[in-house]
Amino acid sequence: MSRVFTSSLQRLSSRFLQSQKKILAIENEQEPVGKKTDLRVFAANELAALWGIKDYEIRNATRKDGWPEAVKTSYNANGYRIDDIPVMLELLGRSPAASVQPFYLCVSNFKGGSGKTTLSIHLAQFAALMGYRVLLVDLDPQASATSSYGLIPGEDYAQDETLYEAISARLRNEPAGPVTLQDTNWGNRIKLAAGCYDMQFLEFEVAAALNRDPSLRFWELVKDELDKVSEGFDLVVFDTPPTLGFITLNAVSVAHGIVIPTPPSMLDFVSTGSFMKMLATSLKMYLKAVPVGNGGSDTPLPSAEFVRFVTTKLDMRQAAPARISQYLAHIVGIEQMCPVPLVTSARFEDAMNRVRTIYESRRETSEGYTRIRDAFDGIGRDIMREVEQVRTRWLEEKKEADHAA
Numbered sequence: 584m585s586r587v588f589t590s591s592l593q594r595l596s597s598r599f600l601q602s603q604k605k606i607l608a609i610e611n612e613q614e615p616v617g618k619k620t621d622l623r624v625f626a627a628n629e630l631a632a633l634w635g636i637k638d639y640e641i642r643n644a645t646r647k648d649g650w651p652e653a654v655k656t657s658y659n660a661n662g663y664r665i666d667d668i669p670v671m672l673e674l675l676g677r678s679p680a681a682s683v684q685p686f687y688l689c690v691s692n693f694k695g696g697s698g699k700t701t702l703s704i705h706l707a708q709f710a711a712l713m714g715y716r717v718l719l720v721d722l723d724p725q726a727s728a729t730s731s732y733g734l735i736p737g738e739d740y741a742q743d744e745t746l747y748e749a750i751s752a753r754l755r756n757e758p759a760g761p762v763t764l765q766d767t768n769w770g771n772r773i774k775l776a777a778g779c780y781d782m783q784f785l786e787f788e789v790a791a792a793l794n795r796d797p798s799l800r801f802w803e804l805v806k807d808e809l810d811k812v813s814e815g816f817d818l819v820v821f822d823t824p825p826t827l828g829f830i831t832l833n834a835v836s837v838a839h840g841i842v843i844p845t846p847p848s849m850l851d852f853v854s855t856g857s858f859m860k861m862l863a864t865s866l867k868m869y870l871k872a873v874p875v876g877n878g879g880s881d882t883p884l885p886s887a888e889f890v891r892f893v894t895t896k897l898d899m900r901q902a903a904p905a906r907i908s909q910y911l912a913h914i915v916g917i918e919q920m921c922p923v924p925l926v927t928s929a930r931f932e933d934a935m936n937r938v939r940t941i942y943e944s945r946r947e948t949s950e951g952y953t954r955i956r957d958a959f960d961g962i963g964r965d966i967m968r969e970v971e972q973v974r975t976r977w978l979e980e981k982k983e984a985d986h987a988a
């Protein structure tokens with residue numbers, strides 16, 4: 584690569600980063616931008632619908648001791664703060680099962696633009712609304728899940744706070760502090776392990792370290808660091824890069840649940856097939872490479888309890904994608920297929936251009952909003968049902984073990 588080209592790339596990238604905030608300010612009609620601090624409140628009837636209960640059940644519960652006060656906002660909506668949700672669910676007797684350990688949910692497909700980040704950030708927020716305490720882990724060097732919270736690397740957080748720095752230091756046998764979890768506008772309910780551009784170098788660093796020490800448990804590098812900071816979280820969501828390197832393998836290997844977003848175009852379809860083939864091949868290859876004595880239950884086999892395929896970017900105006908989505912269901916089996924597709928939506932694109940998720944956007948009655956909101960709710964409900972089944976089993980197993988002891 585020519586030096587001229589490299590330096591012009593560098594100049595361009597810093598201009599992009601500097602302009603980012605200004606453009607966002609214009610797009611947001613001068614609302615404060617940068618790191619998000621504000622989150623709308625959630626109306627009682629919206630929460631009732633999410634929790635699958637009748638409005639009057641919430642109305643009745645407001646008389647209970649300890650029930651949080653609804654707040655009035657500037658746009659004259661009455662609602663509850665995100666941090667009040669666990670108390671409300673507790674008083675309603677609808678809390679998720681107590682956590683035995685954080686549930687690792689990995690959203691992956693090496694095809695770029697398949698909807699990984701979109702799904703990761705919305706699943707994390709749906710889970711938060713259902714009462715889970717969530718850690719969102721951005722493993723993509725492009726750090727788009729991190730930007731979705733308005734965080735700019737190097738400005739809102741330092742590189743040495745990231746997962747990259749912690750793992751890299753460990754590989755160099757240097758001491759490093761634990762990962763710093765970033766606050767989000769979702770209060771105590773969602774924290775973020777921010778991504779950074781240097782994350783891509785981890786691929787080379789792990790390969791080099793593995794050369795020096797073949798017994799390195801490379802598939803647990805991410806988990807080892809998260810174990811130091813994930814206490815008290817119910818759910819850890821991995822947004823992964825569009826590659827099948829060590830980072831993605833780490834996420835897939837330790838995941839308890841895997842979500843594979845699949846856009847229904849023939850090209851994406853084929854590429855999802857190759858993703859799984861390559862995943863299987865890589866895992867087998869690494870399995871063989873792991874020295875004897877490090878095998879048995881220690882091998883980097885995915886220990887996932889479930890895999891969910893989600894049709895993403897489904898354009899309802901066209902016939903072919905709907906057909907391809909059906910082929911997908913046929914191939915992977917209907918029981919592994921999320922029944923609700925993520926439809927393409929102009930309303931969604933509009934929200935994302937303002938760096939707002941559907942859950943952060945003000946609720947509307949418009950058809951466009953309802954269609955995309957129902958899609959995210961349906962996907963979230965389907966996947967969290969699977970998650971909750973496993974978590975409930977863990978809790979029962981723990982109770983039995985405690986009882987036997």
Ligand SMILES: Nc1ncnc2c1ncn2[C@@H]1O[C@H](COP(=O)(O)OP(=O)(O)O)[C@@H](O)[C@H]1O
Nearest residue numbers: 695696697698699700701925926927928931935
């Ligand atoms: N349902 C949808 N409707 C409209 N645009 C979408 C939808 N889902 C994703 N997109 C857009 O497609 C692009 C790629 O999605 P993204 O989630 O970033 O994919 P990935 O993380 O797999 O690269 C983004 O610009 C996103 O806003």
Ligand SMILES: [Mg+2]
Nearest residue numbers: 699700723727
């Ligand atoms: Mg992404």
